[in-house]
Amino acid sequence: MIIEIKVYSCRKCQSEELVKNGTNASGSSQYHRKACGAYGVLERTERATEEKKELIINVYQERSSMRGIEQTFWVSCRTLSAWLKEQANDFPPLEETLQPVECKNIPALEVDELRSFVFRSKDKVWVWIAMNRETREIVASACGDRTGNTCRILWDRAPSAYKEAIVFSDYWSAYQAVIPSEQQRPVGKETGETAHSSKNNCTANRR
Secondary structure, three states: OOOOOOOOOOOOOOOOOOEEEEEOOOOOEEEEEOOOOEEEEOOOOOOOOHHHHHHHHHHHHOOOOHHHHHHHHOOOHHHHHHHHHHHHOOOOOHHHHOOOOOOOOOOEEEEEEEEEEEOEEEEEEEEEEEEEOOOOOEEEEEEEOOOHHHHHHHHHHOOHHHOOOEEEEOOOHHHHHHOOOOOEEEOOHHHOOOHHHHHHHHHHHHO
16 A cells, blocks of 8 residues: 655745645635635646637536536636636627528517526526527626616617517516517416527526
8 A cells, every 4th residue: 555645835934834724616625824824725726728618618608507517627616707708708799699680570579587696695686688589599688676777778788670679578567667668568478478588597597
């Protein structure tokens, strides 16, 4: 039997008098050095290569959850979020990526809102989306409360090609206050008229 003993030292003061301090989000063991107040990981993980980074982002785009990616690839949610933000800065404007709307057809939108939270369940936020019924593309989104103010942001962000669209929504008063009455079609869930947007929100809620 071969037994290896590994001695770790503080990266700040080089002392070997370390105290275990649990693990971080990636599962790496952490330490605390009381004398100098330093915190850190015992063994630093190597930075992900560009190939691995691209693979992880592709897996996320295939609707894998951030928590699942964290457990599979040992990449923290914060790191993945930072990568996604970097990639988002290189994206063209949303309106340029959407399929063109045929002039002979009046497009139909399904709008819906989803309750979520930021870090803590009591910090509630509502995610609003407007989805093209035919292509299933999300043409506009907004985050905020559940009032007409956030609904107004959603409607203002809709591309010009959809400003005359027929809009299917539930009976929430914010929609009636913002969307022109001649375009709005409030319906109940049982009609199936907002099935695609509701399914999208259910899928997002599981992530």
